[in-house]
Amino acid sequence: MILAIDVGNTNIEIGCIQGDDIVFVERLHTDGTKSELEYAISIKTVLELYKIDRKTLDGGIISSVVPPLTNVIRRAAAKVTGREILVVGPGVKTGLDIRIDNPAQLGTGLVVGAVAGVEEYSCPLVIIDMGTATTFTVVNEKKQVVGGMIMPGVGIALDALISRTSQLPKISLDPPKKFIGSNTVECMKSGALYGNAVCLDGMIARVEEELGQKVTAVATGGMAKYIIPYCRTPIGLDDALLLKGLKIIYRRNA
Structure with a gap:
């Protein structure tokens, strides 16, 4: 299972993906004033709501159109999952x-x-x-x-x-x-x-x-x-x- 996060200007879309199935999709409000720890708590809370054991997560991926928040949320996700988080950007294969x-x-x-x-x-x-x-x-x-x-x-x-x-x-x-x-x-x-x-x-x-x-x-x-x-x-x-x-x-x- 992987954690997927899309950071938009208004909302942050969070979901877990197992195989080809989207386990859940939720949205948080994008807030540039929140710290890495605050975002980590929010991500952890969403996972707990859906009874997702963090130990079952193999990794994560983030896309972001809010550069100041990209690394904040990447570190927050890494803190929650204990895994390396891939960020979509230069050098990442898309196939497009x-x-x-x-x-x-x-x-x-x-x-x-x-x-x-x-x-x-x-x-x-x-x-x-x-x-x-x-x-x-x-x-x-x-x-x-x-x-x-x-x-x-x-x-x-x-x-x-x-x-x-x-x-x-x-x-x-x-x-x-x-x-x-x-x-x-x-x-x-x-x-x-x-x-x-x-x-x-x-x-x-x-x-x-x-x-x-x-x-x-x-x-x-x-x-x-x-x-x-x-x-x-x-x-x-x-x-x-x-x-x-x-x-x-x-x-x-x-």
Whole structure:
């Protein structure tokens, strides 16, 4: 069994993988003020919740888009597991064929998601990661990463809207009663949920137009479960996609 951790700007995704099975997936809030010991306690607590004996862990792997936290969490995971922790980065084998202007610029999270996407789904493929930002990674029929798009995430867009207006309140993302809202909160919910869903539909349609063929679409990330149900384009929801990618990369470097 291995411990897999994906460090994002908003959340840290933690899971254990045994064979081909994801034993569990949990999320912690990303906090740059926490110490190595505090993160070690959090990781240990999650393992205990799922009754995972630390002695059964053979190793671990981390991907991170938050450089100041990468080594803090690597050391915390090593402290909990007593094992060496692999960090996805330069020199780590991924098996990806990256065809963008500067392959080194492809973010770690996008690399991990693409590794899993290519293995799990048919190509051409669009991988949508809905976290702090909403990112699109496009893989062609030859399983080559050819590029993508980046836009503000659902949460960031809502926070910007609320902070720049004096009369709009904070809202939850539970479904509006109808598409055309009849009060401020319902209007905001409709805009956030349906607006982002329509955006995903449109972005995928334009990818298909540029590639000249239909694509498979799969979404992951903390905000995906709120938006994907309102899309008209078939989009798979894979909450464990990044952990699957970490599993594959770990094996390729074992």
